[in-house]
Amino acid sequence: MNARDEATTTPLHVQSGSEFHRVLHEAAITWNLNPKVSDRSWVAELDIASDIRLADYFCRQEGLEPTGERSTPPVPTVISHSDPTAVVRDLAADRVDLGATGYKTTGAISESLAIEDQSVSHPVATAGSAFVVSPPIIDSGVTSLRAEELRDIYAGKITNWKEVGGPDREIRVIAGPDANPPRWLMDTFFNGVPEAGVDERRGREATRVNRIESRNDAVGEVPVGFAVYDTPVLDISVDGTRFSVNETGYPATVDLACYSWGEPNPQERAFVSYLQSPAGQRYVDRYRDFLPLNWQADS
Template sequence: MAYRRGFLFICVLSCILAVTTGVHAGGYDAFKGLEGTLRISGGTAHIPVMKALAREVMTRYPAIRITIAGGGSGVGIKQVGEGLVDIGNSGRRPTDQEISAYGLRLHRWAVDGVAAVVHPENPVRSLTSRQVQDIFAGRVTNWKEVGGPDRAIHVFTRDEASGTRHVFWKKALGKGAIRKDADVVPSNGAMKTAVATDPAAIGYISVGYVDETVQALALDGVEPSLENVRSGRYPVARGLYSNTKGQPSALAQAFLDLLFAPEGRRIIASKGYIPADR
């Protein structure tokens, strides 16, 4: 009996040490002894989290340099696949063809909603799915048709390489048309700025980018809140991926592990995203 109690104590202690070590190794301490440059590009929804973590890592470890560029999901997938960067971010899951062609490994670390947004002065606060589809297709062209002021609607969209566009087009627009004269902007940040400075505008951005400069619209009566995204009530949502070409380098692996460590998860939540489990 004493032997069994001792064996059980050792097993429990081993489990505790394993869990503790795993958490410890996945945090900032995992960068000890590493040096060099980590190159990251792609989806712009990822950038607030990437920059916050990179700033902390480089402050702690001056021998490490982390560069972060946008360009959209398609750019991130292509650049990591071609070996131009170490991590390629995407706001959509890479296609099976992309995974096969580039030998990608996928790391999904957050869930993000995408919301239609208007200028705060616009009294419209909610639209139905049909109204959103009609506006972006150009079938509804004046705000007065959906309860707003007598003003022509100015539609903003993203280019076809954008993961934000992909999820909004698929889940909010039902893969419907987007009017050909819509103004195309290159990033979530640019979209927010465009809508925030145009009282006639409508666009769409990552929920993590929403602040007081724009008004996020409820869709079919459901607010694009973190709680509704998490529960699935708000349907326009997607995963945020950081992709690598095959086995990551030691520096890239440490950064990816940080996204799943408590330190990284706190940053992810603070930027308006829902941390995902491995």
């Protein structure tokens, strides 16, 4: 039997090498507090009738003994931060229990380290970017663009909306600060091509969205969680298949996951179940960089 499978009060160690670290940190604070589910209206969300404590509830589902005590979860959890490569090394060496590597998959990192990838993915959120456009552009019928068209707009090769089926109007590309779009998006979606088509930059996401919505000719990129609330977001087509921003396959987004090395043990399953539940997803939804699991436009 693996030592990690034995009943223990040794803290569950979750190591993050990603932007998701702050979500894990806040979720773990509540887990370790082990409040009653009624304290924050989780009773209805978790569909339970009893007033059990939060960590107790998820641990009991995995056959672990509840403590019934505040600030004493059955499985105390520690969150640490490191770079994605170190996360995979520590997972493979059994130095940590769960790991998050952000935009980089454990498979790609394992290959670079010549380590046999034994990771198991447990999705917890969606991250990335969405493309917001001025409402008159949507009204004109431009509700979707091909990925190649968006790349050409940002590269300055397409400069008028009529070239993509819209009105005869110059395209205004509104981007964030110099480090925006994020490096992950530049390297993957934009293939590292310089943003020669950017017309202006706005630092704050809310300012960027307001600027785009106030015009009749603009497009811009914002974090995916920031874009989905009452904002005109473009669908993107890839190889003839159209994806909305909350669908798997939207090419400017990526699934974020916590990984176990091999199938998770009961302690790991309990914490992952918490992260994936409405109780844990509250912390995902708090940050506009991310979309919660099962996000719906009418939620």
